[in-house]
Amino acid sequence: MKNKAITRALCLFLIILSLFAFAPRSAAYQPAYSNVIVGLFYGANALPGANLQNVTGCGAGYEFGMLDSGRQFVPIGASTTETKISMLRDRNMVYKDGQYVAGTDGSVVVGCFHIQLNTYYSTYAEAEAQAQLYSGGFVKYSFGKYYVCVGEYLSQAEANNALVSRGFVDASVTSGTTDTVVVVVTGTDRILLEYENGSGSGLVVRPISHDGTKPQTWFRGFRYYGMFQYIRVGGGDLTVLNIVDIEDYVKGVIPYEMANSWPIEALKAQAVCARTYVAAFRGKHGIFDVCNTEDCQVYRGTGSANAVTDCAVDETAGQYMMYNGSLAIAYYSSSNGGASENSENVWPNSVPYLRGKIDPYEAAVADLIPNYYWTVTYTREEITQRLRTRGYNCGTIVSMAVTETTPTGNVYKITLKDENGRTFTFTKGENIRFLLGVRSIRFTINDFTGDEVVYVDEGGTLGSLIARAYAIGKDLIASILGRNDVYAINGKGEKVIVLKEDNDEPSDLFVIKGSGYGHNVGMSQWGAYSMALKYNMTYRDILTFYFTGVTIE
Ligand SMILES: [Zn+2]
Structure with missing residues (x-):
C-alpha cells in the first residue's frame, strides 16, 4: 500500500515537474488550419470544365467528398479508379480540343437532363449497386441523399421520351x-457522379x-499536391481551388x-516569408485564402x-515570423x-517592423541584378x-522635382x-511609383550631378553622358562634378545649363x-x-535585418 502511494506521489511529482519544464517555453505559432486553399481559376477565369490527371497514371484514381469546417476531407463514399477525370458545370457540354465547353455540336456531348429514380439511399454503395443495373446509370449526391440517375440528354423532351421508351x-x-458539379471520364460522355450540396459547398x-x-x-499543365475543390460561385462556371498542406504550398x-x-x-x-504571409491572409479572397498570382x-x-x-522549406518547417x-x-x-x-512612407499604414534601412548587402551584388540601374525619360x-489619364485636369507640365526624401534617401514627395x-x-x-511608371522610389529627377555630366553638342542639344568633366580656369584645372549650376557655351554662342x-x-x-x-518595403530578395552568398549569413540574419524586432518561431 505504502509503495503504491509513494509511486503515485512520485508520478504526480514528475508530472508537475514536466509541466514546469515545458511550460516556460514559448509555444510556436499554430496556424488556424494545416492547409491552404489556393485559387487557381476564379472570377472571370472560372472554367466550364476542368480536367485532372494522375501524374503516375497508375490507376489509383480519386475519392470524392467535401470539406468540414476544420477544412478536413469528408468522403461521400464515392471513388473512381479512372486516372483522367473532368469536372463540369451542369449544362450541355461538348468535348473539344481536350477541354469541355458549353455546347452540343460535337462527337462527345454530355447532356444535362437525366432520368432520376424517386427512391433514394443513405449510402453511395447502395445507390451505386442500383445504378449499375442501368445502361448509363450513375449516382447523384444531393444534400446527403444518394439517387440513381440514368442517361444524359440534351433536352427535357429527349429525356421524357427516353423515360417512356425505356419503361x-x-x-x-x-x-x-x-x-x-458533374464528374465524367475525360474525353467521354460517361458520367461518374453528380454532386449538389448548396452554394459554397463545392465538390472536393x-x-x-x-x-x-x-x-x-x-491540372492545366502544372502538377500539384493535395486536393481540388470545384465551386460554382453564383451558379456560374467552376471556381477551381487547390487545397494543399501549408508546407507543400510553400514548396510551390x-x-x-x-x-x-x-x-x-x-x-x-x-x-519563412511565404509561410507567414499565407498564414496571415486566411480568406483574403473570400472562399479561398490566396490566389496563385503576384x-x-x-x-x-x-x-x-x-x-x-x-x-x-523542410528545414524551416512550421516556423513563422512574429512581432509582439x-x-x-x-x-x-x-x-x-x-x-x-x-x-x-510607401503605403498608408505604419507597421512597427517595416522600417527603412540602408542596405549595404544588395549593393554588393548590384552588377548581378538585371536592370538594377534604370532611366525613364518623359517629355x-x-x-x-x-496625369490627365489619371484624372488630373492640368495644363502642360513644365517642371517636376523631388521635393521630399525620407531619412534613407528614398523619394517621399514629388511636385x-x-x-x-x-x-x-x-x-x-x-x-509616386505608379504615377511615374518607375521601378522603385529610389530615384532622382533631372539630377545630373555625381559621376555624370551631359555633353552639349554644337546645336545646343544635351547629348550623351560623359564620365568626367573639368573646367579650365586661369590658374588651375578643376573638376566640375558635383557643382551647382554649371553652364557651357554651345556652338551658337548661347549659354546652356549643363549641371543644375x-x-x-x-x-x-x-x-x-x-x-x-x-x-x-521589407526584404530585398537580392539583398x-x-x-x-557573399556574407555567409543565415536566414535568421536575413530576416532580422530586413524586419525590425521580429522573432522567428
Ligand atoms: Zn491574391
Whole structure:
C-alpha cells in the first residue's frame, strides 16, 4: 500500500515537474488550419470544365467528398479508379480540343437532363449497386441523399421520351441546380457522379496514392499536391481551388518567387516569408485564402521545385515570423536600390517592423541584378498625358522635382508644375511609383550631378553622358562634378545649363534615374541572396535585418 502511494506521489511529482519544464517555453505559432486553399481559376477565369490527371497514371484514381469546417476531407463514399477525370458545370457540354465547353455540336456531348429514380439511399454503395443495373446509370449526391440517375440528354423532351421508351416508372426527368458539379471520364460522355450540396459547398476531389507516396495531380499543365475543390460561385462556371498542406504550398511558392538555384539560406528566408504571409491572409479572397498570382504569391505546384528548394522549406518547417506575439507579414520585393523604407512612407499604414534601412548587402551584388540601374525619360507632353489619364485636369507640365526624401534617401514627395503655375503634389512611394511608371522610389529627377555630366553638342542639344568633366580656369584645372549650376557655351554662342541642382526650373525633358525594383518595403530578395552568398549569413540574419524586432518561431 505504502509503495503504491509513494509511486503515485512520485508520478504526480514528475508530472508537475514536466509541466514546469515545458511550460516556460514559448509555444510556436499554430496556424488556424494545416492547409491552404489556393485559387487557381476564379472570377472571370472560372472554367466550364476542368480536367485532372494522375501524374503516375497508375490507376489509383480519386475519392470524392467535401470539406468540414476544420477544412478536413469528408468522403461521400464515392471513388473512381479512372486516372483522367473532368469536372463540369451542369449544362450541355461538348468535348473539344481536350477541354469541355458549353455546347452540343460535337462527337462527345454530355447532356444535362437525366432520368432520376424517386427512391433514394443513405449510402453511395447502395445507390451505386442500383445504378449499375442501368445502361448509363450513375449516382447523384444531393444534400446527403444518394439517387440513381440514368442517361444524359440534351433536352427535357429527349429525356421524357427516353423515360417512356425505356419503361421507367417511379422516376422523373431532372436537371441539376445552379450548384451541381458533374464528374465524367475525360474525353467521354460517361458520367461518374453528380454532386449538389448548396452554394459554397463545392465538390472536393482527393487523389488516391498508388504506392503510399504523396500523390501529384496534373491540372492545366502544372502538377500539384493535395486536393481540388470545384465551386460554382453564383451558379456560374467552376471556381477551381487547390487545397494543399501549408508546407507543400510553400514548396510551390519558393521556386517561383525566387530562382531555385539561389543559396539555401536565402531560400529559407523566402520560405519563412511565404509561410507567414499565407498564414496571415486566411480568406483574403473570400472562399479561398490566396490566389496563385503576384497579387498574393506566385504558386504553380511542384514543377519547379528541386531538392534545395524543398530542403529550404523542410528545414524551416512550421516556423513563422512574429512581432509582439502576432504574425509579422513578410513583405518583400526584388531589390530596394540601396535602402528599404518605412511602410507609412510607401503605403498608408505604419507597421512597427517595416522600417527603412540602408542596405549595404544588395549593393554588393548590384552588377548581378538585371536592370538594377534604370532611366525613364518623359517629355512635357508625355508626363502631362500621364496625369490627365489619371484624372488630373492640368495644363502642360513644365517642371517636376523631388521635393521630399525620407531619412534613407528614398523619394517621399514629388511636385509638378503646369504652364499655368498650378502645382500638383504626390506623396508616398507607391502613389509616386505608379504615377511615374518607375521601378522603385529610389530615384532622382533631372539630377545630373555625381559621376555624370551631359555633353552639349554644337546645336545646343544635351547629348550623351560623359564620365568626367573639368573646367579650365586661369590658374588651375578643376573638376566640375558635383557643382551647382554649371553652364557651357554651345556652338551658337548661347549659354546652356549643363549641371543644375534646382530641379524646379522649367524643363523640356524629365530624366528619372534610379535603382532597384519593387515597393522597397521589407526584404530585398537580392539583398537576401547577397547576405547568403557573399556574407555567409543565415536566414535568421536575413530576416532580422530586413524586419525590425521580429522573432522567428
Ligand atoms: Zn491574391
